[in-house]
Amino acid sequence: MLTQHQNDLLTRSGPGTPGGKLLRCYWQPVALANELPAGAAPLPIRVMGEDLVLFRDEQGRPGLLALRCPHRKADLSYGRVEAGGLRCVYHGWAFDIHGRCLEQPGEPRESSYKDLIRHTAYPCVDVSGLILTYMGEGAPPALPPFPFFSAPSDHVWTRRMIHECNYLQGNEGNIDPQHLSFLHRVDMGAQVTYGSYLARDEAPVIDVTETSYGVRIETSRIIGEGRRYVRTTNFIMPNNSSFVGVPLVDPKVASPDSNDGYSLNWHVPIDDYTHMKYAICYRISGPIDADLQERLIADGLKEDLSGVRNRRNRYLQNRDEMRASTFIGMGANFQDHDRWVTESQGPIVDRTTENLGSTDRAIIAMRKQMLSAIDAMEQGKLPLFVHEDAADYRLEEFFTGSRIESARDAAQ
Numbered sequence: 001m002l003t004q005h006q007n008d009l010l011t012r013s014g015p016g017t018p019g020g021k022l023l024r025c026y027w028q029p030v031a032l033a034n035e036l037p038a039g040a041a042p043l044p045i046r047v048m049g050e051d052l053v054l055f056r057d058e059q060g061r062p063g064l065l066a067l068r069c070p071h072r073k074a075d076l077s078y079g080r081v082e083a084g085g086l087r088c089v090y091h092g093w094a095f096d097i098h099g100r101c102l103e104q105p106g107e108p109r110e111s112s113y114k115d116l117i118r119h120t121a122y123p124c125v126d127v128s129g130l131i132l133t134y135m136g137e138g139a140p141p142a143l144p145p146f147p148f149f150s151a152p153s154d155h156v157w158t159r160r161m162i163h164e165c166n167y168l169q170g171n172e173g174n175i176d177p178q179h180l181s182f183l184h185r186v187d188m189g190a191q192v193t194y195g196s197y198l199a200r201d202e203a204p205v206i207d208v209t210e211t212s213y214g215v216r217i218e219t220s221r222i223i224g225e226g227r228r229y230v231r232t233t234n235f236i237m238p239n240n241s242s243f244v245g246v247p248l249v250d251p252k253v254a255s256p257d258s259n260d261g262y263s264l265n266w267h268v269p270i271d272d273y274t275h276m277k278y279a280i281c282y283r284i285s286g287p288i289d290a291d292l293q294e295r296l297i298a299d300g301l302k303e304d305l306s307g308v309r310n311r312r313n314r315y316l317q318n319r320d321e322m323r324a325s326t327f328i329g330m331g332a333n334f335q336d337h338d339r340w341v342t343e344s345q346g347p348i349v350d351r352t353t354e355n356l357g358s359t360d361r362a363i364i365a366m367r368k369q370m371l372s373a374i375d376a377m378e379q380g381k382l383p384l385f386v387h388e389d390a391a392d393y394r395l396e397e398f399f400t401g402s403r404i405e406s407a408r409d410a411a412q
């Protein structure tokens with residue numbers, strides 16, 4: 001349970017809010033690179049309550065500017081990509097990716113007025129099919145050396161989708177290992193899969209360790225014959241997580257290896273009541289089966305990135321299906337289940353009236369870490385997992401995967 005003040009600190013992300021300032025200390029994804037190929041129309045986007053326009057200049061560099069032109073506030077996403085930047089189509093002012101005003105055609109030729117104009121601009125980089133930005137003050141931190149940032153492009157598969165709820169609900173769902181025994185349960189018959197291990201022990205033991213990047217969560221389930229199934233999941237400051245996800249290659253083609261990569265869910269606020277979830281899948285040893293990911297993850301998304309199953313149609317819940325095969329009657333796609341549950345908690349969870357249990361240990365640790373990071377930041381210190389030098393990120397302790405071990409050995 002949190003106080004209202006703590007809940008506000010963690011959930012409000014607009015400019016100037018403590019939580020918003022914390023999120024702005026980190027690089028954040030704002031689009032997929034394939035949504036903005038060279039020559040594409042600029043994209044209007046909303047991030048943490050700010051209306052922005054993302055574009056690629058004639059050199060192919062991504063730029064992120066405040067949406068409204070600093071002259072008389074026309075929408076720059078309708079602008080022309082030319083003159084070394086983005087030109088407003090109202091009176092022709094042009095801006096580069098750094099927010100410098102390059103041209104003001106209506107002003108006297110000798111005027112230096114344009115040099116006084118500095119439009120809001122955030123630095124962007126293309127990394128692993130994502131466009132990342134830094135919306136904080138001062139120079140951006142170094143990029144964390146996540147292995148998937150430097151992997152060959154066909155080892156990484158990414159999609160994004162809208163969730164109609166606060167981003168913290170996404171954070172919390174990712175590090176709530178017990179829900180895997182219920183929410184996502186799909187009848188697999190007699191087949192022994194990792195999914196069935198999750199259903200075999202509904203009261204897993206959850207261990208939590210604070211790390212240099214966030215929280216490591218080890219979840220153990222007794223699966224019979226003296227064995228236990230252990231999964232390692234991570235909360236990554238301040239709005240990301242990594243976990244054993246869907247198979248990265250078709251199990252009919254290659255034997256599944258849950259330690260040959262992982263999935264990440266990165267939850268970026270659009271505003272306080274909506275967020276964009278970036279679902280990233282990374283395979284270490286070779287190319288990902290992109291068609292398989294498309295079927296397992298992207299199936300069920302509309303073109304506008306909202307879900308086919310949504311609040312307006314009660315997520316197409318089917319009671320016959322609940323009796324016959326799935327626990328919640330919403331198909332087999334985990335993304336749909338997670339979107340339903342996080343949205344069903346309301347636009348912003350009222351954490352002043354919740355009743356946490358022992359399986360919420362990781363969520364409690366994450367909230368504490370976020371609140372201390374806000375504290376540290378307010379005292380002028382760098383929050384956890386922000387470094388000016390890439391060498392200072394300690395990702396050698398970062399592991400995501402699963403193992404089966406003897407329950408007897410483990411108890412000794």
Ligand code: FES
Nearest residue numbers: 069071072088091
């Ligand atoms: S409003 Fe953009 S140039 Fe005038």
Ligand SMILES: [Fe+2]
Nearest residue numbers: 173179184338
């Ligand atoms: Fe889930």
